Amino acid sequence: MIDIPEKQIRAVHDENTIRVYQAYSHAIADTALEEGRFVSPPFKMDRMTWIKPSFLWMMYRAGWGFKDAGQSRILAIDITRDGFAWALEHSCPSHPDPSMSKEDWARLKAASPVRIQWDPERDLHLQPLAHRSIQIGVHGDAVRRYVDDWIVRITDVTSLAKTIFSHVETGDLAKAEALLPAERPYVADAPKWTASQGTP
Template identity: 35%
Template sequence: MTLITASYLEQIEKWPKKGHHIMAQYNEEKVVVYQSYRPSIGNFAIKNQYFGGDFSLTRMTWIKPNFLWMMYRNGWGTKEGQEIVLAIHLKRKAFERYLNLAVHSSYKQEIYGSRDNWTEAVKNSDIRLQWDPDHDPYGAKLERRAIQLGIRNDEIEKFAKDDIIEIEDITEFIQQQREYVVNKNLERLMVPIETPYVPNNIETSKRLNLD
């Protein structure tokens, strides 16, 4: 597994406790995001290292750079249709492009001015932005907010093939770590190393309402 992990209990001492943060594992070349799929889609992606087959290019797909938010969403890989968990190593320049294009999924007057402006921006954008409560390993809400990005139209075609460095199957790792959560043994829980991601464009950071 190329995903870099560390002790959950050690990491939470360093993570911000509240505010809007893009928590992610990244370096100069890439940013890791997570998705969960049914076997027909997930296994195709693992084998071919791109999204095809039963993967739909006509539906919006959501990516999550925050590991524990993904685990909350897919029930640690136990929800139907989300059994295969993928760590998608994206080109950093692609992730930056998504952030630069992103439009909030709900109206923000301080950013868009009028509701009509926001509606037009949503209609014309291929990237949707949503902030949700982050969660701990047991699924409890935190004060910190976690980001997810919805991708569609021209951008989903780029995401499916061109923007990907590696698609990594982390299903077995998730199954192992889930046992520690179920048994309330967080001392043994390992999660991907994550730190707050700051976009290159300061105007993008302001528009995303990052802390």
């Protein structure tokens, strides 16, 4: 059995890019695939957008693409490693440390265009595991950088998600697992990304 640290970034990555996932409506997904970037409108630049390196956490969040119309299309977005590193370096936790004052928390949030949250990783049945998966929320200047500078390619993986789900439904977990993206540990040079933990 592999001993996985409680907090570890795991992703599909190579020497140039790291893959994150998002789920969107048909309108946002279609324009993003056509242009190779998110287009506003229909994408909203003024809202925080959460990117997730974990495929199975994305499946949990979007219900394999069946949860609602706004999450019916699953997109794999390959972004530059430099962009990912910038996001980690300019982040703060999604929730304040209990020892922080309201004023200190407000200053930290104002200075940090990225939020970090750790939530339980999921198995093929979307049940929580003991280790956690990172979620990265970008807003303000970070959204502009994400859309304009970091994205290398966008791929529609909705069909893959639904094929894996069909194998899970029929109980063929071996086939389902064989189709999962090959996520492996990602080493980041930003120590503060370990500082935040999401809800159980």
